[in-house]
Amino acid sequence: MGSLLNENIALSNRMGRIVVFVLLMFCSLQHELSSQENVSTLPNFWSCGFYCGNLQVHTDKLSHFEGVKIRGLELEYSKWMLTEEARYSFGFYPKWGLSLNFVDFGHSSLGYSINGIAFLEPFLVSGDKFRISGKVGAGLAYLSNPYGSGNPLNLTNSTKVAFPLVGGVNVYYGYNDHWALKISASYRHISNGGIRQPNLGINYPVLGLTLEYATKSYCIPGLTKMGKVRRNNRTEVLAAYSLKSDLDTDEKSNVMLLGFNRCSGGSRLNAFCYSTIIEYQQVGDDDSSIDPWSVGPLAGNEFLIGKLRFGQQIGVYVLRGKKAPNSLFQIYYLRYLVANKMTVGANLKAHGRVADYMAFQVGLIL
Structure with missing residues (x-):
């Protein structure tokens, strides 16, 4: 004391x-x-x-x-x-x-x-x-x-x-x-x-x-009409990687993610996004099992900040891997547009209020 x-x-x-x-x-x-x-x-x-x-x-x-x-x-x-x-x-x-x-x-x-x-x-x-x-x-x-x-x-x-x-x-x-x-x-x-x-x-x-x-x-300028809103439509293929530490053994395991993302509509400040992810989380040494794999659709919002994109999406697993604690998950990401051809950034995946892992990602805009 x-x-x-x-x-x-x-x-x-x-x-x-x-x-x-x-x-x-x-x-x-x-x-x-x-x-x-x-x-x-x-x-x-x-x-x-x-x-x-x-x-x-x-x-x-x-x-x-x-x-x-x-x-x-x-x-x-x-x-x-x-x-x-x-x-x-x-x-x-x-x-x-x-x-x-x-x-x-x-x-x-x-x-x-x-x-x-x-x-x-x-x-x-x-x-x-x-x-x-x-x-x-x-x-x-x-x-x-x-x-x-x-x-x-x-x-x-x-x-x-x-x-x-x-x-x-x-x-x-x-x-x-x-x-x-x-x-x-x-x-x-x-x-x-x-x-x-x-x-x-x-x-x-x-x-x-x-x-x-x-x-x-x-002096704060008065707001004037800015004309027609440009639609922020974007389709991209994403790849992400993380080296995650296991909670029970403290051993490092590979996490790889492939995603398909579509953003459209919204306003000058935001767009609505729909995604699908395919995730592989290493489970022991058995790569032939289906246990490492998770698949799920997501939907959410993306804020447009210049060339930055800050998104929040929630999803549900249709195939849930062994490492996933429940059926619902969230992904928060920050991406930077490079010449309107690709994106680079990071995303944080979580289950409820518990973070799962942070991954670095690159995307190709189609």
Whole structure:
């Protein structure tokens, strides 16, 4: 009990020092830039905030973490592209940025994380005072206390390096041309993508409060009609590969996936997608068995972000392999269009709220 108390005190002191450092840096930045009053169509923003929430116990194997509170500090840099060229390319005025997070997971077995996330914000409402945006992001994370012989309770992750994902909604109140207050609600996830087991992942919904500073004044352009919507029709053949760690034996196994994807309709911001996947997950040394094979159709949505495609699909197995725990599955992907001839990217496959594996993929557009 004494060691746990000391660790919590140490974490609180660490977070306190970080808060003081960030506030000093923020005040220094304001003093340096306070004289800049030029109106910009590409304004830069610095923000500092905190968030808190509960760890989501999404499987009985994590029941010992019931009631754990999570706290986080976030420092962000972002740029808002208020140009007609950006609006024509994206269908909205996009804001992109980088964030640095310190997260205290509230339990000695989970420790803390330092992670960096690249994110994009599509704005849904852009008023003079009130603004509403969505937010999606991904990045890299350092985890202090992964699973090991000395830490057997942490089944959420077994590597020091993992991959954080975030999705949420922001509501801004603009105090003046430079300062704004942001209230956010987001869902966050960290796992290693199946590189090593155990890898049940950390899921945590949070609420946050952030103070944002714009280095220059800016004016949000009025929205004008952009003409006829271009249909984003695309048919592609996809191949993906992952080297997955087995939960029981910790041995590496090959995962290969062949997919057929069709996207059509939607709006400037999205398209509807229909897919079929054929998946092979290595099971022992017997390659003649049908056990490694899974087949299933999927349907979902794809967000169009310039040349990026961020998709979410849900599917059901018509042939379920030995490694599949249930009949329903999801695939989340990020793909980049190369000369409108092919796509490259990564996808995360999950069953419910438990990640299965992360795979790298390439696609040929037909």
